Amino acid sequence: MQFFDLTWILIWWIVPLALLLGRAALAAYRTKKKKEELAELEKRSTPFSQDF
Incomplete structure (x- = not known):
């Protein structure tokens, strides 16, 4: 279940922020x-501005 939570955070926050x-x-x-x-x-x- 922990992997799913990290994937959800990655998809919804880190990718759009990047x-x-x-x-x-x-x-x-x-x-x-x-x-x-x-x-x-x-x-x-x-x-x-040009030299004469």
């Missing part, structure tokens, strides 16, 4: 990557 944390980590990574990309684009496109 999925949510994985999605949150992926979203944070994509946001960081996009922010760095936009900062680089702004640096290249702003005329006053």
Whole structure:
């Protein structure tokens, strides 16, 4: 009976929590990557930031 209880906890709590944390980590990574990309684009496109 103990195995069934642990399986129930695993299915209903740990798996969804792992999925949510994985999605949150992926979203944070994509946001960081996009922010760095936009900062680089702004640096290249702003005329006053370039050396004369």
